[in-house]
Amino acid sequence: MTVSYKDLGLVNTRQMFKDAMAGGYAIPAYNFNNMEQLQAIVTACVQTGSPVILQVSKGARQYANATLLRWMARGAVEMMKEIGKPVPLCLHLDHGDSFELCKDCIDNGFSSVMIDGSHLPYEENVALTKKVVDYAHQHDVTVEGELGVLAGIEDEVSAEHHTYTDPAQVEDFVKRTGVDSLAISIGTSHGAYKFKVKPGEKLPELRFDILEEVSKRLPGFPIVLHGSSSVPQWAVKQINEYGGKLEDTAGIPEEQLRKAAKSAVCKINVDSDGRLVMTATIRKIFATKPSEFDPRKYLGPAREELIKMYAEKNENVFGSAGRVK
Numbered sequence: 624m625t626v627s628y629k630d631l632g633l634v635n636t637r638q639m640f641k642d643a644m645a646g647g648y649a650i651p652a653y654n655f656n657n658m659e660q661l662q663a664i665v666t667a668c669v670q671t672g673s674p675v676i677l678q679v680s681k682g683a684r685q686y687a688n689a690t691l692l693r694w695m696a697r698g699a700v701e702m703m704k705e706i707g708k709p710v711p712l713c714l715h716l717d718h719g720d721s722f723e724l725c726k727d728c729i730d731n732g733f734s735s736v737m738i739d740g741s742h743l744p745y746e747e748n749v750a751l752t753k754k755v756v757d758y759a760h761q762h763d764v765t766v767e768g769e770l771g772v773l774a775g776i777e778d779e780v781s782a783e784h785h786t787y788t789d790p791a792q793v794e795d796f797v798k799r800t801g802v803d804s805l806a807i808s809i810g811t812s813h814g815a816y817k818f819k820v821k822p823g824e825k826l827p828e829l830r831f832d833i834l835e836e837v838s839k840r841l842p843g844f845p846i847v848l849h850g851s852s853s854v855p856q857w858a859v860k861q862i863n864e865y866g867g868k869l870e871d872t873a874g875i876p877e878e879q880l881r882k883a884a885k886s887a888v889c890k891i892n893v894d895s896d897g898r899l900v901m902t903a904t905i906r907k908i909f910a911t912k913p914s915e916f917d918p919r920k921y922l923g924p925a926r927e928e929l930i931k932m933y934a935e936k937n938e939n940v941f942g943s944a945g946r947v948k
């Protein structure tokens with residue numbers, strides 16, 4: 624039996640991206656794998672009136688159980704009606720690595736999938752992406768493809784160094800695959816260690832020149848940025864203050880994300896920031912209230928911090944707040 628996302632009250636990315644492109648903002652794409660993260664994302668997006676993409680990686684789907692996840696997304700749609708004015712919710716597979724995984728998600732309530740063939744030779748990336756698009760579009764599910772490889776870990780695909788997207792390839796790729804959006808590599812990277820900088824050292828700029836060239840060749844086409852956590856310094860400091868061992872690190876400056884959101888970038892991915900904020904909050908509670916052993920007493924405050932963080936990003940970075948009328 625297959626389950627359509629439409630029966631779950633979810634939407635694909637088509638209208639979201641059209642509106643984001645016209646309005647000069649980006650749709651937040653937040654990863655989740657547990658209840659508190661999902662509650663926080665939904666609460667923050669309803670409070671700020673922001674459309675949102677709920678992202679699930681292959682690993683997250685295995686961790687949470689695929690069936691439970693589908694019902695969690697359905698639950699999120701119902702929960703929105705109770706806490707305020709519902710916002711458009713998309714359930715998206717992050718870094719799909721095979722046709723079979725994408726098909727399984729499409730058949731089980733996802734409204735959007737990413738097929739990440741970025742590490743494959745170009746022609747193989749085209750063929751795999753097209754195969755996913757052909758199946759997805761039969762079900763009105765939208766597809767994100769990727770060209771160029773980000774430094775760091777791309778889910779189970781690891782890449783030591785960036786291979787920036789070659790703007791000369793983008794028109795051919797989009798035309799031949801039929802993808803609905805394209806993730807590009809312009810200097811962002813996955814995980815908490817994006818830039819190793821000494822205090823006072825300036826971070827390198829993202830390659831806005833590549834972004835500009837890509838959008839010139841694909842006018843009005845939605846571009847996606849992965850690896851866009853900003854790595855809040857207060858959270859890194861708090862983790863280390865309460866027994867953690869993180870090295871000095873920096874994320875993508877909010878200013879640069881703001882600039883990207885105003886351009887053809889319609890979707891910005893954030894996972895690591897949520898992990899850092901959650902861990903910082905829980906570590907502090909474990910250290911300062913050692914007799915506490917009710918998970919609600921540390922997961923609850925972590926959820927509150929997440930709500931603040933997502934709302935802040937929607938309002939001050941992505942510009943997606945207040946877009947749901």
Ligand code: G3H
Nearest residue numbers: 680682683777778813894
């Ligand atoms: O880009 C990858 C996401 O941060 C998901 O990470 O595979 O550890 O769930 P994960």
Ligand code: 13P
Nearest residue numbers: 814849850851852894895
């Ligand atoms: P971060 O690791 O920067 O949060 O990136 C997340 C991401 O790109 C998910 O696909």
Ligand code: ZN
Nearest residue numbers: 813849850892
């Ligand atoms: Zn990613």
